[in-house]
Amino acid sequence: MFWKVxxxxxxxLTMFSFVPQIAKALKTRSVKDVxxxxxxxxxxxxxxxxxxxxxLKDAIIIVANLVTLSTMLVLLxxxxxxxxxx
Amino acid sequence: MFWKVxxxxxxxLTMFSFVPQIAKALKTRSVKDVxxxxxxxxxxxxxxxxxxxxxLKDAIIIVANLVTLSTMLVLLxxxxxxxxxx
Numbered sequence: 001m002f003w004k005v006x007x008x009x010x011x012x013l014t015m016f017s018f019v020p021q022i023a024k025a026l027k028t029r030s031v032k033d034v035x036x037x038x039x040x041x042x043x044x045x046x047x048x049x050x051x052x053x054x055x056l057k058d059a060i061i062i063v064a065n066l067v068t069l070s071t072m073l074v075l076l077x078x079x080x081x082x083x084x085x086x
Numbered sequence: 087m088f089w090k091v092x093x094x095x096x097x098x099l100t101m102f103s104f105v106p107q108i109a110k111a112l113k114t115r116s117v118k119d120v121x122x123x124x125x126x127x128x129x130x131x132x133x134x135x136x137x138x139x140x141x142l143k144d145a146i147i148i149v150a151n152l153v154t155l156s157t158m159l160v161l162l163x164x165x166x167x168x169x170x171x172x
Contacts (some may be wrong), residue, residue: 013131
């Protein structure tokens with residue numbers, strides 16, 4: 001039980017780690033200092049994790065990375081909207 | 087072999103995803119638009135992944151998250167150094 005909580009907390013924290021970045025971008029409407037390469041690299045990486053999860057038939061890998069991919073797509077759209085500013 | 091390459095590419099891309107952000111911060115010396123909460127949340131998450139990996143005795147989980155944690159610690163130090171700017 002203890003270790004299940006550790007694992008789930010780890011997954012939860014990393015899976016939603018870009019949510020505060022989304023909130024900050026929405027608030028400041030500026031993404032000047034955010035690395036676009038980091039966003040694209042992370043989005044590509046979690047997409048490959050989803051593909052690998054489908055191959056492994058592992059629902060946890062698929063769902064966790066689908067969540068992260070969703071936040072990355074939101075962030076990439078915000079980046080496109082705000083990149084001209086700053 | 088094909089799927090091994092997919093899995094390793096996924097791991098490589100996500101593991102090093104903050105390296106371009108480090109490069110950008112070093113170049114611009116500004117982190118104003120970067121979310122500190124995202125950095126702390128990601129660092130905490132990968133730390134818990136390392137703990138969970140030690141429990142599972144899984145070298146891949148441990149090493150991959152140690153690499154990400156190292157990049158997060160570099161980035162948090164850059165954040166501290168540059169946060170007054172901008």
